[in-house]
Every structure is written in C-alpha cells, then in structure tokens.
Amino acid sequence: MKKKINPIDEQQFYDFFAKNSDLPENYYDFFKDSINNAKSFSIGPYFWFITNNTKMRTERTSENIGQFTPYSKEEWINSDTDFFINLFHPNDRHHIMAAFVFSATLRLQLLREGKTKIRFNYYGRMIDRNGGYRWILLQSPLQIIHNFEIKASLVVVYDLSHFIIQNHPLLSIIDFTDNEVQYFKHIDQGLHKIDTKKPNITNREKDILRLMAQGFNSPEIAEKLFISYNTVENHKSNLRKKTNTKTSAELIAYTMNHSLLVL
Known part of the structure; x- marks a missing residue:
C-alpha cells in the first residue's frame, strides 16, 4: 500500500514538537560525546546545533555556524522554529517540516517496539552565507527522549555543495535491525522499500x-x-x-x- 506525507504548516510543526516540561540545566552534557566524535564521521563541511523542545529554541551551536548560513552564532542562539525553517528553500519548507514530524512519530513508534537502531537522513536545499541555496544532509543523531517525548535534539547539518549528485531523496530511513532501507523520493510519492544488507566496510x-x-x-x-x-x-x-x-x-x-x- 502506498503511503503519502502531506505538507504541514509552521503551527502544526510547532504544536507537534513543543513540550511543556523542563530540562535539567546540564542537559548539554548528554550530547558531548556525539559532538566530539562528529569530525571522525564527517562526509564534508558541517555544523551542529542543539534545540530545546521545552522552549522551542536553539540553545547551543558549533563555533563555525556563521560560515554556513547568513547568520552569526549570536543570531542563532535563542532563535525560534521559524528561524530554522526559513533557512530552507521556500519550495522545500513545508515538505521538510512534514518529514520531521513523520520521522519523529515513526521513531517513537519504533522505540515502543524495542527498535533503537534507526537512522533518519533528511535532504533539502538550505541557504548559504551568500544567500544562495545548496543541498544539505541533516541528521539528528542523538535526542533526549522521556516518556516517549522528544525533549531536546542534537542536529548535524552536512554541506553537500561539493557533490554532483542528482535525485536526492527527501528522506531516507535506515533500520539496521532488519537491514532495511526506505526512501521517500518525493514528499507525495509512495514509500519505496529496498531490502539490503549493510556492506562490510573495512x-x-x-x-x-x-x-x-x-x-x-x-x-x-x-x-x-x-x-x-x-x-x-x-x-x-x-x-x-x-x-x-x-x-x-x-x-x-x-x-x-x-x-x-x-x-
């Protein structure tokens, strides 16, 4: 059966992710190891930021973040949801928001089923420091989840402008438990599944x-x-x-x- 993800607006996005409870002051420490290890896994230039869903604000960023968008680190800190979404190309924004909500819902569903080895890759066109748009790969490799609610996220954005690759999927979902990869080639296309074994890479x-x-x-x-x-x-x-x-x-x-x- 084909599945579709319908675009959503900013209010729907906010309503889904916003949480009322508080986070401890030292919650940043939860992400330290992943941030320190990011360079070892990098596929190119990247930046990161941490979002607090109890405030729907960006609270920490990498020092180099001003190299990748028209905004300085100071402008990023305490920025809201609209700030982040408006970084994407106007034609991509509502689709990207829908992909985030869809994948977050699926992640929580899979967690209830005991599946933790799931990876979500998001692709979109994000503004660069010169005002143009280039392809990026976005991941949220680590999240603080309590009572099946996402309280905070580490977001890593990889700059793909040095690649010449056509037909990026909007969203790919990798289930390492069942060796399955699912792609959404376009937001309004049906789900395309590929059964695959992760290759043994030395x-x-x-x-x-x-x-x-x-x-x-x-x-x-x-x-x-x-x-x-x-x-x-x-x-x-x-x-x-x-x-x-x-x-x-x-x-x-x-x-x-x-x-x-x-x-």
Whole structure:
C-alpha cells in the first residue's frame, strides 16, 4: 500500500514538537560525546546545533555556524522554529517540516517496539552565507527522549555543495535491525522499500570513503594515507563492488543514503 506525507504548516510543526516540561540545566552534557566524535564521521563541511523542545529554541551551536548560513552564532542562539525553517528553500519548507514530524512519530513508534537502531537522513536545499541555496544532509543523531517525548535534539547539518549528485531523496530511513532501507523520493510519492544488507566496510575503506566525500582525488588520498595510488584505486573498486555502484558519484550517494560514515 502506498503511503503519502502531506505538507504541514509552521503551527502544526510547532504544536507537534513543543513540550511543556523542563530540562535539567546540564542537559548539554548528554550530547558531548556525539559532538566530539562528529569530525571522525564527517562526509564534508558541517555544523551542529542543539534545540530545546521545552522552549522551542536553539540553545547551543558549533563555533563555525556563521560560515554556513547568513547568520552569526549570536543570531542563532535563542532563535525560534521559524528561524530554522526559513533557512530552507521556500519550495522545500513545508515538505521538510512534514518529514520531521513523520520521522519523529515513526521513531517513537519504533522505540515502543524495542527498535533503537534507526537512522533518519533528511535532504533539502538550505541557504548559504551568500544567500544562495545548496543541498544539505541533516541528521539528528542523538535526542533526549522521556516518556516517549522528544525533549531536546542534537542536529548535524552536512554541506553537500561539493557533490554532483542528482535525485536526492527527501528522506531516507535506515533500520539496521532488519537491514532495511526506505526512501521517500518525493514528499507525495509512495514509500519505496529496498531490502539490503549493510556492506562490510573495512576501516581502511572508511578512510577512503571519508576522503572521497570531502572532495579529495586518488593521488591526494594516497598522499594523506601514505599508500600507493594503485592501492587507493583497488579500494575504490572493492567499494563499488560491495555497494553495487558504478561511479564515484554513485558510491558517495550510496554512502550518504545508507549512513556508512555519518553519526
């Protein structure tokens, strides 16, 4: 049966996520390890921020956040829901909000079923510091959930402007428990399921993937990892076989959609 996610407005988004209870003052500490580890999993330039759903405000950000949007860190702090949503392209905003609500509802449902190894990737066009729009990958890898309510979230946004990849899905859902990936190619399209086993990627192959995703070519990767050019090419060939992809662009798209590197 086909499923659809209907666009929603700002008030519906706010009503879903806003919570009345309080958070402890030191709740930021809950996210420290994930923030410190973010660089190790990065597929390119990124920034992060922490939202407090009891106030519907952004309360912490990375120091570099002013490099990625037209707004300074000071403008981000204590910003509201509208501030965040208006960062997206006007044609994407209502769809992105609907994807957030849909995935949050699904996450809580799966938690009740005992499934915790779920990953959600969101794709959209977000404004850059020069006022243009580029594709981003957004994840909320860690959330404070109490009584099946999302109280606070760490949000990591990866800049995908250095990729030349067509047809980004709006939302991909990865269930590592059942080895299943679900894509929403468009917000009003039916759900497209793909049964897949997560490929066995070695640590060296992850090093190769990470540098590829950051835009380095084979000679540069060889120099950074102190290995030969042919060794890099062999690793790339093995990765394409494992992921059933034909080009580097397809390999990087697979890497993002299946969360092989990101948090």
